[in-house]
Amino acid sequence: MSVIDLRSDTVTMPTQRMREAMLAAPVGDDVYAEDPTVNELERQVAQLLGHEAGLFCVSGSMCNMLGVRLLVEPGQEVVCDVQAHIARAEMGGHAAAHGLTMRTFPSTRGKVQLAEVAKIISPSAGPYLVSTAAVAVENTHNFGGGTIQPFDELTAVAELCREHGIGYHLDGARLWNAHIATGVALEAYGRLFDTVSVCFSKGLGAPVGTVLVSTADNIARARILRKRLGGGWRQAGILAAAALYALDHHVERLADDHAAARALAGALAERSPSAAKVESVATNIVVLDTGDKPAAAVAQAAAAQGVLVSALGRHTLRAVTHLDVTTEQCVRAGGVLGDLLSAP
Ligand SMILES: Cc1ncc(COP(=O)(O)O)c(C=O)c1O
Numbered sequence: 001m002s003v004i005d006l007r008s009d010t011v012t013m014p015t016q017r018m019r020e021a022m023l024a025a026p027v028g029d030d031v032y033a034e035d036p037t038v039n040e041l042e043r044q045v046a047q048l049l050g051h052e053a054g055l056f057c058v059s060g061s062m063c064n065m066l067g068v069r070l071l072v073e074p075g076q077e078v079v080c081d082v083q084a085h086i087a088r089a090e091m092g093g094h095a096a097a098h099g100l101t102m103r104t105f106p107s108t109r110g111k112v113q114l115a116e117v118a119k120i121i122s123p124s125a126g127p128y129l130v131s132t133a134a135v136a137v138e139n140t141h142n143f144g145g146g147t148i149q150p151f152d153e154l155t156a157v158a159e160l161c162r163e164h165g166i167g168y169h170l171d172g173a174r175l176w177n178a179h180i181a182t183g184v185a186l187e188a189y190g191r192l193f194d195t196v197s198v199c200f201s202k203g204l205g206a207p208v209g210t211v212l213v214s215t216a217d218n219i220a221r222a223r224i225l226r227k228r229l230g231g232g233w234r235q236a237g238i239l240a241a242a243a244l245y246a247l248d249h250h251v252e253r254l255a256d257d258h259a260a261a262r263a264l265a266g267a268l269a270e271r272s273p274s275a276a277k278v279e280s281v282a283t284n285i286v287v288l289d290t291g292d293k294p295a296a297a298v299a300q301a302a303a304a305q306g307v308l309v310s311a312l313g314r315h316t317l318r319a320v321t322h323l324d325v326t327t328e329q330c331v332r333a334g335g336v337l338g339d340l341l342s343a344p
Pocket residue numbers: 058059060061062064085086138140141142171173174199201210
């Protein structure tokens with residue numbers, strides 16, 4: 001039985017061509033900033049996002065920690081939505097390593113709303129309360145189900161941050177998906193923020209790596225903070241080459257992943273019209289409500305039929321499409337899930 005692995009878009013394997021690019025990469029010691037392939041990747045990503053400089057790091061979590069830390073001093077807070085990856089899935093790293101606190105605002109499917117942000121921020125809160133030093137948003141939103149943040153709302157929050165003199169960080173692990181789905185230029189997204197992180201190991205199919213972009217001064221500080229976290233690396237150009245390859249070959253094709261996600265949701269709804277409670281599909285993530293069936297049990301039964309999905313909550317499942325699954329396989333997976341949900 002062939003397995004259709006939809007647990008995450010991080011499960012992809014580097015393609016043969018990507019491996020060849022990695023093998024051919026000129027490399028150097030990146031702690032000395034002497035790796036030409038890393039330097040080229042950082043230059044290209046900064047330019048794409050309309051920033052001065054970039055820093056290639058091992059993970060999205062590390063770039064988020066660095067990006068937020070550039071804007072928030074120990075003892076200050078960053079504000080984000082209640083489902084944000086930085087709040088739920090970075091193992092408290094922002095607090096543990098950088099001594100900052102977080103407060104969260106409610107959101108539907110991770111969508112940021114100006115009114116909620118305006119309500120919660122407390123810049124310069126004085127001696128009794130923690131001061132808000134930054135707002136962080138996620139685009140697309142992972143636990144929200146691949147949700148795209150409306151550009152107008154992102155812009156309005158950017159203006160609010162400027163008005164109050166606080167920073168604005170974008171967790172753009174899947175910004176590529178938002179860009180392809182909306183046609184909004186990466187640079188237009190990038191310029192709204194003080195710090196932006198974008199991942200290569202999600203939909204773009206590289207094995208490892210995220211780039212943080214910001215001003216040249218900020219990135220110089222981030223290099224020091226990265227080394228403090230143990231994240232200085234040496235001939236990292238082998239990995240940067242995979243990211244450069246992905247930039248050239250795997251961005252436009254994200255539209256295929258989005259179509260596959262819609263096909264999966266469609267097959268599911270067709271097979272189980274009454275039971276299927278699939279959230280609308282914006283990009284490559286399908287979130288579904290398992291009703292009165294425990295999500296873990298549905299995931300286990302699907303796995304027995306060769307379909308792997310993640311249980312996000314007690315009654316919520318997530319399926320993520322990517323480079324290593326075909327639309328046909330996604331339709332089959334939707335059918336398996338639909339049958340399981342409609343079974344008595
Ligand atoms: C939205 C978002 N941000 C950040 C990350 C962290 O990336 P990494 O696993 O590389 O630390 C993830 C990982 O899935 C993510 O979905």
